[in-house]
Amino acid sequence: MENKRRDTVPHDVAMDVLKILPEKARMRFKCVSKTWYSSIKGTILPLIVSFTNSSFSQQHFLTIEHQSDEASHLLTVPSDFKLHRVTQLINGFICFYNIVDFEILMRNVVTQEIIDLPKSTFVVSDDDEDFSGPMISYFREYFLGFDPSSRDYKVLNISNKHTTNSSSYAWMIDNHGTPECEIFTLGTTSWRKIDAPPSRIHFRRQGLCANGFIHWIITNPRKTKPVLAVFDVKEEKFDIVKLPDEVRKNHDLIQAEEKLGVLDCDDFRSKNKIRVWILKDYGRGGGEVWIRRDYVFRFDTIMFRPPIPVSNSNNGEILLTEYKSSLVSRVFIYDLKTQERRAIKIPPVTEQDVVKFLDLKRARDFPSNLKFKRRNLALSFREDDCIEKSKESQQQFVTKVPICGATEMEEGSGLSSNSTGEPNKRPSARQTRHQTQNTQNDSQHPPTHVHSKAGPLCLRTDNVPLEEHPRIEHHHGYTPKMENLINEEVDVIRRCESDAVIRIKKLLLMSKSGTLHVHALRLIRTELGLPEDFRDSILGKYGNDFRLVDLEIVELVNRDENLGDAVVEKWRENEYREKWLSEFETNFAFPINFPTGFKIERGFREKLKNWQRLPYVKPYERKENVVRVCTCGGFERFEKRSVAVIHELLSLTVEKRVEVERLSHFRKDFAMEVNVRELLLKHPGIFYISTKGGTQTVFLREAYSRGCLIEPNPIYVIRRKMLDLVLLGCRNTKELKHLEEIKQVSDNLVGKIGDGGTRGGDWVVPIFEPLKNDNLDDNLDETCDLSDKELDVSANSGSETDFQVSRMN
Amino acid sequence: MASSSSSSSCSSSSEKKITLKSSDGEALNVEKNVALEFEPAKGFLEDNSEEADDEAIVVPLPNVSAAVLSELIPYVKQRLELSAKPVQKKLIKAFDDQFTRHLSDDKLGELMLAANYLGVNYLLDVLCDVTADRIKNKSVEYVREFLGIQNDFTPEEEAELRAQCPWAFEGVDQD
Known part of the structure; x- marks a missing residue:
C-alpha cells in the first residue's frame, strides 16, 4: 500500500506543493529529481512590490505573478521607529535603516531571512561626546547595490558627518557635512571604508541600482541642472553623469531594458505620452549616451496625474500608480515591450498577513504608541531565529537568487516618520531621567548630566533592568x-x-x-x-x-x-x-x-x-x-x-x-x-x-x-x-x-x-x-x-x- | 476528529444514499450530495442517471481504499455543511486545521492522492499547504520518500547541483 502510494504522487500535485514552498526550499528541492529541477528552474519569479500604508506604520510587500493582474500579499513588516527607512528592493533583498542611528538590518523578503549587518564604523562613541566640544553626528543614507558580473550584493553607506555645537536637527540638515563612505559586501564580516564621493550628495529620492551601478539624482539647491550621480558597484567608484538636456526636472528613475531609465511623464496629460531616457553608455568623462524612447498610452482611462513608478521588473514591466501615498487604487503594470497595460488589484491587507512574518505575538503585546516598546520590537526582529545561520553562507546564498524585481520606495515614508519620530525620542528618554532626578531634587546637577542620559543610548534597555518608576507609564515586565x-x-x-x-x-x-x-x-x-x-x-x-x-x-x-x-x-x-x-x-x-x-x-x-x-x-x-x-x-x-x-x-x-x-x-x-x-x-x-x-x-x-x-x-x-x-x-x-x-x-x-x-x-x-x-x-x-x-x-x-x-x- | 461529530447529521438528512465501492471492495453508503463532490462519482452518476433507483447504484472508486474513504467522507460532509452556511472563512480554516493536524505523513500522502483522484480541490489545497509546511525544512531525501519521487540524477549530477546552492541546504531539519 505504502509503496503504491509513493509511486503515484502525481507531478501536478507535487508542483502545487512546490509553488507554496519558500525560495530556499525550492532551491534545495531542485535536487529531488530531474522533473523537479526543470520545474523549479522554469518558474518565473514574480514582481515584488513594496509600499507603506498611509500612516507609514507598516511596510507591505506584495508579489505580482507574471501575467497576473492580481497582487498577492507576501508579507508585512510593521514599521519600526528605529528602522523606518528602506533601500531599494533588489531580488528580494531590502535594508531597513535609520538616518541618524547606526542600526541597519537587511532582510530577504522572499526567503524571509534576516541578515544582521555589522555595526557601521561611523559611530559616535561615548568618549567623543563630552558635551563641551562640538557635537558629532552622522546622517546616514544606505544604498543597496548588485553587481551582476560577480553577483555580489553590496550595501553602500554614505554618511554626512556633521560637527556642530547645536543640537537642532533642522540646522544640521541645512548645513553641509563632510561625506564619508563605507561599503559592506554580503558574505564579509565588516564594513570597508572607501573614498567619499566628490561632492556632498543631496538626497532627494532613493537611489536605483541597475546594470551594476547605483544611481541617484543630485539636485543642487542653487537651482542648477540636476545631474546623475553614479556609483559603480564593482569598482566602488563614484562618478557624475549629465542628464539629457531635455530632462530639467527631477524625474523618477526606473530600470528599463536592464539599464537605467529616467521616466519623463511631462507630456502625459496633454499627449498621453511617457518618455523614457535610457542610459546606454556611461562614457567615463563626459561621453554618456542616452537613448530616448517614447511610449504612448492608448488607454481610455482618464488619469488626472502623471503616473508614478513604484517598482519595475527587469523584463520590461513597470508598475505605475497615480497616487504616491498609497497603493489602494489605480495601480497598473505597463509593459514597455508590448506597450500594454494591465490594472492590478491590490488585496486588502489583513491583520493575519502581518502575523505571517514576524512573530507578532510578541509585537501585539506592545502597544505601538510607545516608542519604548517599538524599540523592543526592533530587538525581536533581530532575535529572529534565522540570523545566526546567515553569516558564512551569505556569499553563496545571495549569488544564486534569480533576479525578480526592483522597487522604488516613496521618499515620503522615511522623511515624515523621521521628522516626527526623532525629536520625540529625546524627551521620552529624558523623562525617564527626569522622574528619577526630581525626587532627589538636586538642583546642583550639571545640565550635562541630563544630556548624557538623554542620548539615544539611553533607550537601549538591553542592559538596564526594567524596573521603572510607577509614573513612567510603561507597564512592562517588572521584576x-x-x-x-x-x-x-x-x-x-x-x-x-x-x-x-x-x-x-x-x-x-x-x-x-x-x-x-x-x-x-x-x-x-x-x-x-x-x-x-x-x-x-x-x-x-x-x-x-x-x-x-x-x-x-x-x-x-x-x-x-x-x-x-x-x-x-x-x-x-x-x-x-x-x-x-x-x-x-x-x-x-x-x-x-x-x-x-x-x-x-x-x-x-x-x-x-x-x-x-x-x-x-x-x-x-x-x-x-x-x-x-x-x-x-x-x-x-x-x-x-x-x-x-x-x-x-x-x-x-x-x-x-x-x-x-x-x-x-x-x-x-x-x-x-x-x-x-x-x-x-x-x-x-x-x-x-x-x-x-x-x-x-x-x-x-x-x-x-x-x-x-x-x-x-x-x-x-x-x-x-x-x-x-x-x-x-x-x-x-x-x-x-x-x-x-x-x-x-x-x-x-x-x-x-x-x-x-x-x-x-x-x-x-x-x-x-x-x-x-x-x-x-x-x-x-x-x-x-x-x-x-x-x-x-x-x-x-x-x-x-x-x-x-x-x-x- | 470530524467523523464523530458528523454521524448525527448523517441520519437527519433525508438525502438519497449512494453506495461507493472502494478499491478493497468495501461498500460505503453516502449521501448523494457528498458523492457528487467526488468527480468520478459525479461522472458515473450522470452517466447512469436513467436508472430510477439511486440506491441500486454502486459507484466503483478503484483508486481509493476504504480506510481513506471513511476519512474523507465525514470531512467532505462537514465541509459542505460549513460552506452552505454563511460562515466565516476563519471557521472553515479552523476546521481544516483540526482535520489536518493529526494526520500522519503517510495518511497525508494517501489523502492527497485520493483528493487528487476524486477532484476535491479544496481539500487538495489544504493538503498541499500542510505538505509544504511539513517538508519546507526537510532534506531532499525526505521529500523524495515523502512524495514517492524517484531520484533520476546520477550522483555526480546531484553533487554538482548541490554545490551550486549550498546555502539552501543549511538549517535543514533532521529527517
Whole structure:
C-alpha cells in the first residue's frame, strides 16, 4: 500500500506543493529529481512590490505573478521607529535603516531571512561626546547595490558627518557635512571604508541600482541642472553623469531594458505620452549616451496625474500608480515591450498577513504608541531565529537568487516618520531621567548630566533592568522586586486612606465654593497619594463627607472647621512661641530659604520683610473676602493668598511637589487667577522649580533637605525604594544606601524629640544666616517641619532641623 | 476528529444514499450530495442517471481504499455543511486545521492522492499547504520518500547541483 502510494504522487500535485514552498526550499528541492529541477528552474519569479500604508506604520510587500493582474500579499513588516527607512528592493533583498542611528538590518523578503549587518564604523562613541566640544553626528543614507558580473550584493553607506555645537536637527540638515563612505559586501564580516564621493550628495529620492551601478539624482539647491550621480558597484567608484538636456526636472528613475531609465511623464496629460531616457553608455568623462524612447498610452482611462513608478521588473514591466501615498487604487503594470497595460488589484491587507512574518505575538503585546516598546520590537526582529545561520553562507546564498524585481520606495515614508519620530525620542528618554532626578531634587546637577542620559543610548534597555518608576507609564515586565514595591505602594495608599480623605477635605476647604473638579484631582492623584480609583474608593465611600454634585464636580458636605488650619500656621506658631517673634512679624510670614548663590539686590530684604508682614486672606478662610481683597486694589494680597494656596497644596502632597502645569487646573476653584508660573518664579525662597525633563515641577523648598524629604511618610518611603531600584542599574551598585540614610534620619528624629531647640527655620531676622554658614552647602537645608504628618512632633519640640544643624556643626 | 461529530447529521438528512465501492471492495453508503463532490462519482452518476433507483447504484472508486474513504467522507460532509452556511472563512480554516493536524505523513500522502483522484480541490489545497509546511525544512531525501519521487540524477549530477546552492541546504531539519 505504502509503496503504491509513493509511486503515484502525481507531478501536478507535487508542483502545487512546490509553488507554496519558500525560495530556499525550492532551491534545495531542485535536487529531488530531474522533473523537479526543470520545474523549479522554469518558474518565473514574480514582481515584488513594496509600499507603506498611509500612516507609514507598516511596510507591505506584495508579489505580482507574471501575467497576473492580481497582487498577492507576501508579507508585512510593521514599521519600526528605529528602522523606518528602506533601500531599494533588489531580488528580494531590502535594508531597513535609520538616518541618524547606526542600526541597519537587511532582510530577504522572499526567503524571509534576516541578515544582521555589522555595526557601521561611523559611530559616535561615548568618549567623543563630552558635551563641551562640538557635537558629532552622522546622517546616514544606505544604498543597496548588485553587481551582476560577480553577483555580489553590496550595501553602500554614505554618511554626512556633521560637527556642530547645536543640537537642532533642522540646522544640521541645512548645513553641509563632510561625506564619508563605507561599503559592506554580503558574505564579509565588516564594513570597508572607501573614498567619499566628490561632492556632498543631496538626497532627494532613493537611489536605483541597475546594470551594476547605483544611481541617484543630485539636485543642487542653487537651482542648477540636476545631474546623475553614479556609483559603480564593482569598482566602488563614484562618478557624475549629465542628464539629457531635455530632462530639467527631477524625474523618477526606473530600470528599463536592464539599464537605467529616467521616466519623463511631462507630456502625459496633454499627449498621453511617457518618455523614457535610457542610459546606454556611461562614457567615463563626459561621453554618456542616452537613448530616448517614447511610449504612448492608448488607454481610455482618464488619469488626472502623471503616473508614478513604484517598482519595475527587469523584463520590461513597470508598475505605475497615480497616487504616491498609497497603493489602494489605480495601480497598473505597463509593459514597455508590448506597450500594454494591465490594472492590478491590490488585496486588502489583513491583520493575519502581518502575523505571517514576524512573530507578532510578541509585537501585539506592545502597544505601538510607545516608542519604548517599538524599540523592543526592533530587538525581536533581530532575535529572529534565522540570523545566526546567515553569516558564512551569505556569499553563496545571495549569488544564486534569480533576479525578480526592483522597487522604488516613496521618499515620503522615511522623511515624515523621521521628522516626527526623532525629536520625540529625546524627551521620552529624558523623562525617564527626569522622574528619577526630581525626587532627589538636586538642583546642583550639571545640565550635562541630563544630556548624557538623554542620548539615544539611553533607550537601549538591553542592559538596564526594567524596573521603572510607577509614573513612567510603561507597564512592562517588572521584576519581582519592583512588583512587590508596587503592591506595597498600593497597600500603603490603602492604609493611608484616612489621610487621603483629610487631604481632599482640605483641598475642598480651600476652594472658593467648596467644590473641586474631579479631573483636577485625578491629575494630581499620585501626588496626593490617592488610589487609582479614588473616585469610587474615596469620594464614593465617604458619602458623609463628599458629594458628587455633577459627574465631575465634588463638593464638601459640611465644613469641618477643625481641619481649617494651614500647615504654615503651625510653623508660624512655632516661630512665635519658640523664637519670641512678634505676632506682627509672624502672622503672615512664610518660611523662606534662598538657594546657594542667590543674589540679593539692594532693597530686597526690606521688600521681603514687607511682603512677609503683608496680611492676606488665608487659604481656609471664607472666600467672600477674596473678591473684596482683589477689588480693593490689594493685588499683592491676592497674590500672596495664591502663594499661600499653592504652599498649602504642596504641603498636602506626598512628595511636596507637583507639576506646575497641573496647578493651573485649580486656578478657578481656588480663586487664584494669576499666572501660576510667574508667581512661583517670583518666590524662589519658597518654591523650587525643576525644569528637568519636558515639564516643570514645583517643589516646596522647606520640605526638602539634601534631596530628601525631611519628614518622610510611608508612601514617600515606598516611592524612594522604587527610585533606588530604578537607579540601581545606573549606579551599578546593589546597595540601597540612600534608603538607609533616610531611615537613619527618621529614626534619629524620634530620639531627638523633646530636646528642644532654638532655631526652627529662622527667617525673620537672620534670613540669610544659613548662607554664611560654611557647613551648610545645600540649598535646601534650612527647613522646618511643616508636613501634615508628624505635626505633633513639631508642636512638642523644636524641630528636626535643630538636630540636623547641630549634627552638621 | 470530524467523523464523530458528523454521524448525527448523517441520519437527519433525508438525502438519497449512494453506495461507493472502494478499491478493497468495501461498500460505503453516502449521501448523494457528498458523492457528487467526488468527480468520478459525479461522472458515473450522470452517466447512469436513467436508472430510477439511486440506491441500486454502486459507484466503483478503484483508486481509493476504504480506510481513506471513511476519512474523507465525514470531512467532505462537514465541509459542505460549513460552506452552505454563511460562515466565516476563519471557521472553515479552523476546521481544516483540526482535520489536518493529526494526520500522519503517510495518511497525508494517501489523502492527497485520493483528493487528487476524486477532484476535491479544496481539500487538495489544504493538503498541499500542510505538505509544504511539513517538508519546507526537510532534506531532499525526505521529500523524495515523502512524495514517492524517484531520484533520476546520477550522483555526480546531484553533487554538482548541490554545490551550486549550498546555502539552501543549511538549517535543514533532521529527517
